[in-house]
Every structure is written in structure tokens, then in C-alpha cells.
Amino acid sequence: MNEAKTPLLEMRNISKDFFGNQVLADIDLTVGEGEVIGLVGENGAGKSTLMRILFGANMIAETGGYGGDVLINGKKVEFSSPFDAIAAGIGMVHQEFSLIPGFTTTENILLNREPTKKSVISEVFSERMNTLNRTEMSERAKAAIEMMGVRIDPNMVISDMPVGHKQFTEIARELSKDQLKLLILDEPTAVLTEKEAEALLDSIRAMSARGIAVIFITHRLQEILSVCNRVVVMRDGYVVQSVDAADTDVAQITKWMVGREVSQTPEANDKKDLSGGKPILKIEKLWVDMPGETVRNVSLEVMEGEILGIGGLAGQGKLGIPNGVMGLYPAGGSVVFDGEPIPLNNPRRCLDSSFAFVSEDRRGVGLLLDESLEWNIAFPAMQIQNRFLKNYLGGLIKWRDEKAIREVTEKYIEELAIKCTSSKQKARALSGGNQQKVCLAKAFALAPRLLFVSEPTRGIDVGAKALVLQALKRFNRENGVTIVMVSSELEELRMSCDRIAIVSGGKVAGILPASASVEELGGLMLSQVI
């Protein structure tokens, strides 16, 4: 039999859309036995979705399945759950740990796969009454840890462990599965120290030598070059490059990752001259404990009247900044607005100092989903500034001024082109883009001096995107409101902002004028990734 060796995994012509929103198209990916593939791309490029399809994640089937074929050893497979994928020899280490905090390394490695001893009682009742075979458990866990080549204590409790060891525990769990042929590592080095990352790379090499293929997702390009056979670069749902790691370098990969057709270069005359401006907001040594978006040490000055963009990769802490300053997550450090210190962890004081915040969590934090548009838009102003109220008996009794509320709502419906049946419609019934406009209207109605906008265009269509960005810009230029805009989309920041601060590793990696090149900004994004 001399036919060409069938690859371990073949993904052919994979496509996926979420309710009409195309996130993956024409993806072809081949992985051979023992091959190490580096998968890179900006957030939203489609890496995670692709891996979810491969791993049979439930959310893929729930959102209408995918197009194209997945072949393992030349046979077409269709995973309906991660358990099918695991049975077929695919293992995945997620970014979020999937570990039981009070269990030891050993117990976690063999979670729900514990070797057991039969007893009379289990014969009568069920197999779950078998007692655990502790000796065999520790032997198997030890074997898996050895296979990884990293020394971790098999008897240590997870909650006492440094983060890196948790990561290794997860990897050891996958390695302890006998059928494992392909291991997906989703940003495994993000939480590791340099030394630990080195050790991980060594263990990837060791796995590869044993014939286990690895798909390695990371933002640390240097690692990719040092360990991978092949680099696959994704952008906007397409595979834009697939080259041998030996034939490329970091600069080239960065360019492929972020380099778009540079057709929408922002016009230079549109930018504000900030040279004479004074800083209105000073943030110093800010830390924010927002799960998944930890801010470690941010110092930042915002000029009066500017639009400051904050960019960076997901998980690097850019979302933590507005959420921390506004008091939605525990935070520390100092924030001074217009010469006056603003206490942290106190949303009310922020609002009283005429801050407003358009949250990235539109449906959770941003809107009263089951109330009318009128209520949504007027509610904060009513609560915080006592506007839209009629006072009787010298202010003892306050009634809502329905007429003023309707007027202001209708004004914003017209100004922002909110598509709705009337100002009484429930917020839940609107589309994502229109809900976002309501969130903006709500913030505008507060007439803030400083507006935080977080991911203003996430999950909305192109037409609505342009409208939202225009509205923000107009609000800034016409009313002189300082805006801090946090977004994962670099292009959007370059178009709308005056300056862009890039957050990496929970710190500000640098602040550049919006006219800076994509390569420069992209370089900053990756500079301190942890």
C-alpha cells in the first residue's frame, strides 16, 4: 500500500455564520500526525469559532451548525458534543480553566475517569459505588505529568497553585487520555511566566515527537516561530496565509494579522489639535479585578474635548478600564477629574461627577429590556439629575413629566435614526444596532462631561456601525464632550479617535496619534501580552 499518507485531520471548506453574520468562510486546514500548527489572528478573526467546530462545542449546533467537512484519518466525522470529539482523540485546553478548586492535581487530571475498585456493594447498586483506586490514580497522573515533561506536584490542591501549574494540570489531563491524537491549546502561555512558557514549548516538542499533533493558538508570535512547523494566519474569517514557520518572521506575521486593505485611511484634517489642551481626567496606578479583563497598572491622561481610543487584544484589560473607573468591578488607584479626586468602587459618585458609560454588556447592564424606549432613555437622567420630573409641594412629591420624556425620546429617535414602532416600544424588541443607539441616547440624555463607550459596535451590522460612530463623533465635536472609546477594532479607532492608547498585559503599552500605521499599533498590542 503505497498511497499517500492520509493526514490526521482535514478541515475542508469550513464556513459558519451566526444568524446571517458570516464569521468563517472557505477554511481549509490540514494537520498531519505529530505536526505542530500555530494558529494566529486578531480577536474576532474566527480562531475560536473554528476550534469550537472542531471540538464539537454545543453552541455551534445551537446556532445552526456549520458548512464543509471535517475528516479524521480520512473519515468524515460530525461531532454533536465535545464528548464525541474527545472519543475521536481530540483534546482541548481552554483559556478558562476547567478545574475543581478543592481537588488535587491527580484528582483533576483523572476527573470523572478515575480508576475504581469493585466491591460487593457496587455489584448490588451501581458502578458509581465503586471505591476510587488511589494508587492507580496517582500512577496514571504521574505518567501523564512525566509525558508533559514539566514537574508539578501531583498532590497539591488546585486553589493553592500558581496559575502556570493549573495550566499544566489541564494539559496533563488531556495527555492522560489514551486515545489523544490531536491537542488544541488555546492561548496556553497567556498565564505562564517566561520560564514556564519555555517548559511548555519543550513539552509541545515532546508531544510532537510522540506523534501527537498540536494546534497552538497564541498571540506570542516568537513562540509560534520557535515551536511550530507551520503558521496559519486568520483574518476576518478567512485563512490569509499558511506557511512554513521557517520561511517567515514576526514582522511579516503581524502584517498579515492586522494588515487590511488600507482604503479607509482617516483624513488628517478631521483630527483635533490637542497641543494646547489640558488634561481633564488623570488615571494613576489603576488596577481593576474584572475577571478575564484584569487591569494591572494603568496610568493615563485624557485631554479635554478629545476622543481617546483604547485598543488591545481581548483579555488584556482594555475593558477593565471603563468598568473599573465607573465602579462596576473592584478597583484601586487614583482617578482625578478636572482637579477633583473621584472615589473608586462608587458608581453613583462617577455619575454625579457627570460621567456616563455605555457598557459593552448592552443587554445586561445597558438596558431595561422590558421597559419602553422612553423609560430607557430618560431613566438615568431622572434618577441621577432629577430631570424630567415635575415638582409639587416644594419638591416633596415628584411626578414624571411624561411629555418632556416623550419629547426627548422622539428627538433621539430621529437624531440617531432608531428604527422602532413608537417611543413606547419595549427595548427587547429592537435589533442589536438599534439597542446600541438607545444606549447612546441614554448616555447623551445625561449630558455628561465625560463619556466612556465600550465596544460601541460589537455585534451590530455595518450600516448601524457607521451611524453609531458618526453620532459619537458629532456628540464630541458639537457638544465638546470628552469621549473615551474602548474597542477591539483597530480600524474603527483609527477612524473615530484623536489618539489611541494600546493596552497590553493590563498596562498601557503606548499612546499614538490615530494616524499611526496599523503595523505600529499592532506591534504595541502584542508587546506585553501575558
Added chain:
Amino acid sequence: MNTKKKMNAGEFIRRGSVPMMFILICALCIPIAGLSPTYLANEIVTRMGRNAFLILSLLIPIMAGMGLNFGMTLGAMAGEIGLILASDWQIVGIPGMVLAMIISVPISVLLGLFCGKILNMARGREMITSYIISYFINGVYQLVVLYLMGSIIPIRHSSIKLPRGYGIRNTVSLLNMRQKLDNLIPLTIGGVKIPVMTFIIIALMCLVIIWFRRTKLGQDMRAVGQDMEVARDAGINVERTRILSIIISTVLAGIGMVIYLQNMGNIATYSSHSQIGMFCIAALLVGGASVDKASIGNVFLGVILFHTMFIVAPRAGAYITGDSMIGEYFRVFVSYAVITVALIMYETNKRRARREAGQELVKEQEKEA
């Protein structure tokens, strides 16, 4: 296995604060009450035998992360139904007790299944939900005992039937079973009567719990208790595991109630079960357990401290205030207070953990500076 977390001094004081407080109260009250040591020892030993099994039934749901399970009241009702039927059928002594336990098991399983299913729908609010379920099932129990027994369920003996012909009397005497288990192996040491057989059963139960922790099901319960999502991702059937933990607890509570009532010697048909859940939970908490962590040691320390207090506090109270009613008042007051304290501590511990995460970030900043 080094599964135990190293406790630092601060955590030790926090965890031990409730037992320490009760040790202090007991130490103060014992001399004031002026009871003879033999009387005191007798009372404590008796109550330990009476109550320990019931409290042990609370351990498994805590392990499965379902908190303090007021659903054990359901098992207590099943045990009472078993005893009422066994005493109507004139089956006396140990065989009567065994029969009552056997009758209680299927009822407990059904009630536990019902309770477990509902608690699966009310994740994170298990304690209050099980508390309300216990009131609801109390209504069903009253329907059965007050109206169906004697009319549909045959009850022959008029000594336990209400004069109107159906329904059970307020008190059912268990004279034929009274302390039969406790006295099966008679032993008295220094004037203190030891209920040897009851203690043997309790010891066996402890062994069963230790063994259970080492089974696959026990391991799964611990996993589910700590992180449901992770357990589900690993392929553990979370819902089923949680229901099983409640069923086991309910069945054990039914058996525990039979042991409890054989010691008392009579059933207060409409009230025996009503506060049993609360007292057992309070005792466990006094022993140093928390909403998410309880051990066999907590059970015994709790049962000794809680009951010592109830023996000595009324006497001490009467001595100081001249009012003997103060005892019962004290019992209810302290139970609720202890449960409240435990709940507050559970929340503050969670908050402290969150604060500590923030402090880590501050330290990191300082390290860099």
C-alpha cells in the same frame, strides 16, 4: 493524600469562632447551673445518641454543594409515618423499629426525589427553597395523618386514633419501643448510662460516610459541589448527582428520626418534625461547620456543645432571672442566631476572597515599582 488545605492562624480563628463562643457560654453556665457532673454527663450522652444520626444525614448534601438541607424534615416525616404504622400493627421493640425504618425508606426516596428535582431548578437558593418545601410537605403530611389515616389507610387501635374515628392523636406513645435500642446492650460507667447499640450504629454510619467519600459517587459529589460547570464538562451528570445526594440525606434522616423517637418514647404527631431540621442544622454549625464545609468532627463537637448549652442554660437562666421558661426561649433564639451568623460568615468569606484578589494586584504593582 495531602488534600487538606494548610490553615493559617487567621482562618483557624474565623472557622473556630462559633465553637469557641459556645465553649465559653457553656464554661460560664455550668458552674452557675450547679448540676451534678453525673447528671450532666448522663444528659449529654443520651442526647448525643438521640441526635447524632440525624445530624450526620446533613453531611452529604453539603458535600454536593447543596448547602444546609432543610429537606431532612421530609425524611423525619417519613420516619414518623413508619413509626405510627408499626405501632398500630403492634410490632414492638427492635423489630418494630426496623419495620418503621423499612416503611420510611420508600417514602423518603420519593420525597427526596421530589425535593432534589425542585432544588435543581433553584440552584444557589437551595437552603431557602428546601425550607419552604418542608412547610409544603408538612401540609401534605398533615393531610395524610389527620384525614387519610383511619379513613383510607386502616388504623385499628383507638389508642392512637382520634375519638372521631379518623386521624391520629396529638401524641402517639412508643412505650413498646422506648429506648429498646439504647438498652439493647446495657452498660453503665460511673453512673452514666451508655446507649451502646445506638452508639455502634452511629459509629457504623460514620464509617459508611467515610467510605462513601471514597467512592466514585462521593468523588463526583465533591466535584459537583465545588464547580458544577467543570463537573458537567468532565461528563458528570450533575443533576442526577445532586438529586442522589438529597435522596440519601432524606433516607438517612428518616432512619435517624426513628432512632430519635425511640429514645424520646413518644411521637408528638404534629410537631416532632417541625423544628428538627433547624435544631440539627444549628447543632452542626455550632460544631464549626459552614454552608460549604462540614465534617464528622463538626457533628460530634456540635451535638455536645449545643446540647450542653441547652441543659445548663435554662438552669443558669432560672438561677439568674428566676424564670424557667427562659430555656425554651433561649433554644429557639440561639438556633436562629447561629444559622444567621453562619450565613453572614459564608457571604463575608466570599467577599473577602474577592477583596484578596484585588490586593494581589496592588502587591504586583508594588513589586514592579
